[in-house]
């Protein structure tokens with residue numbers, strides 16, 4: 001693949017290192033849509049085709065699609081941001097959405113326009129191919145890979161190579177179900193245990209030489225039923241990365257459940273078979289793969305270091321004083337890199353949404369400030385600008401502020417994750433997306449982003465029992481459903497507590513149902529109870545962790561104790577006394593649950 | 603040399619080079635539809651000013667023809683219109699001239715801003731104009747009224763285009779309308795996409811050249827005016843502009859459709 005034919009916009013714009021696109025796919029897509037509309041292709045076949053090309057169905061309609069643009073390893077270049085800005089204004093709603101899997105999504109696109117988007121994407125080397133459907137989805141990589149203090153080596157080149165190897169590979173065109181790879185930098189960042197294949201870089205010394213490899217976790221995942229991944233072996237040398245991946249995919253392809261939609265992710269196969277058996281199978285299959293494929297197949301890992309060049313700044317001291325809010329913003333937005341003097345800056349987006357104008361502004365800011373010349377999508381619906389020189393931070397802040405992109409609190413509890421919910425997803429029961437925004441606004445208003453004891457806690461919200469919002473790994477997690485008083489329904493959420501995705505990954509413990517319009521008071525009350533009962537070293541997350549494990553000795557000893565204290569807050573009022581209680585966020589009509597056919601909206 | 607003689611009907615857009623040579627030859631009347639204060643500061647040399655707001659304050663044919671006369675335009679005058687609003691305001695003015703019965707009108711293929719950024723000549727001189735006499739031969743076949751629209755849209759070979767932005771369309775639109783947001787008609791350099799791209803866009807959306815097409819937008823027919831010319835640029839000929847657009851439709855309490863059961867507004871970061 002070459003990138004020579006990619007259009008260049010700014011003079012000092014770095015060009016993408018990989019061209020993921022294939023223009024023929026746009027033409028083919030347009031043709032296929034026509035055949036489908038003429039009734040020459042049946043619905044199921046078309047649906048499979050559409051998903052494989054990254055176009056997902058939209059809530060309650062056949063006319064619109066959501067286009068999911070794959071951003072392998074999250075690496076996104078300024079010209080790509082600009083193109084997506086243009087496409088969102090032209091064919092979508094004028095905003096784009098950054099997903100929790102580093103994709104960028106364009107919603108409410110007319111199905112007949114999807115091919116035009118694909119065309120536009122191909123001009124900047126992007127694709128939506130295999131972003132949905134029963135394929136290997138976007139290969140993720142920690143946004144801190146390469147700059148994290150605790151990492152053994154930068155996994156980005158391995159993530160990119162894996163994505164390159166798998167994209168359009170016959171091996172993964174028709175799996176029993178979707179399949180996900182996550183590369184991380186270290187134990188703390190990223191989610192190696194919550195995915196089909198999770199990889200953490202490790203090294204070992206052999207005969208005085210350092211050897212690179214991975215700690216591989218298999219069969220994890222969030223969903224209606226969630227599982228924590230199993231550790232395959234002590235050390236998987238880098239040469240075995242590809243063979244292991246192929247082996248696992250082949251086993252899943254062969255043995256995965258193709259009949260029962262609800263149990264066809266690989267984690268169920270692992271669960272049914274038992275880990276030891278599955279593990280053995282993988283090791284055996286890998287031996288076969290290694291023996292039969294070693295000559296032909298190799299991962300194309302490009303370990304050439306990124307070209308790091310600090311952009312020339314006109315003048316650092318332009319006489320302006322640092323705008324207000326800088327230190328508050330800095331505290332929860334900047335991550336000190338392992339490279340002296342440089343920071344990675346996490347740009348806060350409400351529930352991952354960003355306007356076309358902001359995308360354009362961000363492209364410009366990226367060119368001007370990032371010494372690596374491109375950005376990375378994060379894991380929590382944010383965009384990360386890396387390699388920002390310390391002395392440029394105040395000026396960067398001013399620029400972000402001007403673009404409306406300088407909200408504080410990205411790396412804190414004040415940035416909840418919300419899946420798309422009833423804004424576009426067929427399966428949604430509640431407007432989880434808006435709820436996330438409402439919570440964020442309240443947290444910032446109360447300046448809770450500045451509270452150090454809340455910093456490492458998370459709030460994550462899904463609009464239904466599926467887990468696109470990752471609620472099970474949140475300190476406080478919610479998933480949507482309907483509640484009822486007599487004949488009247490109201491939007492409501494199941495709350496779970498104590499989930500986490502680090503070394504001690506665990507799923508949150510179900511606590512109680514909370515009506516949508518009571519969620520903010522309930523969260524604030526939990527914080528209040530924590531403040532009253534905590535010990536001096538506690539953070540909210542460490543304290544809740546003790547509670548859910550039964551190791552806490554204060555008035556709250558279990559999730560049940562929470563229930564009792566919170567009970568008065570969740571009592572349903574009559575419709576006459578509080579009509580708003582019966583409306584979902586963003587809606588002025590009576591709440592009722594209504595869903596269409598799901599296509600799995602991760 | 604007959605084949606080289608000037609055609610009766612001008613092409614939809616005029617590019618900068620052609621316009622510059624026409625200005626040199628004094629064979630064109632250029633209309634700037636921006637606000638008066640902007641026009642006074644700087645404009646394309648020899649252009650005259652007809653702010654869209656002024657035109658819209660009373661766009662009865664009798665008044666408009668007076669305005670046109672005052673700008674020195676008669677039936678034979680070749681006219682090129684430009685704006686700084688991606689061609690939408692210019693389109694509305696050009697369409698009005700067509701409606702009066704003027705044949706020879708086209709749009710500058712770029713905005714004033716783009717003209718400026720290419721470093722092309724500008725001027726602040728206001729030309730003195732000799733008034734002319736334009737005839738009034740209205741062309742009702744390019745205009746749709748609410749009543750006409752209501753009946754026509756029930757026919758199979760009539761397509762109704764809504765050129766507002768997607769979220770506004772989802773929120774409310776005239777039943778059966780097809781949404782092609784005005785943004786999809788142009789590029790960052792030109793007010794209209796290249797012909798081939800434009801054709802493909804309409805074809806994909808099932809908008810065939812032999813249908814009758816009625817365009818509308820939010821209130822005064824600017825965005826839909828641009829769509830009118832976008833369609834014209836790829837040889838659609840049976841076109842009507844619903845000038846009073848959605849604002850009137852709503853005021854008349856005519857039926858409105860909505861995309862139900864989804865909270866799409868909450869996806870916007872505006």
Ligand code: SF4
Pocket residue numbers: 419420421422425426427428429432462463464465466467468469600601602
């Ligand atoms: S399917 Fe996924 S995106 Fe849709 S509401 Fe459920 S959790 Fe949210």
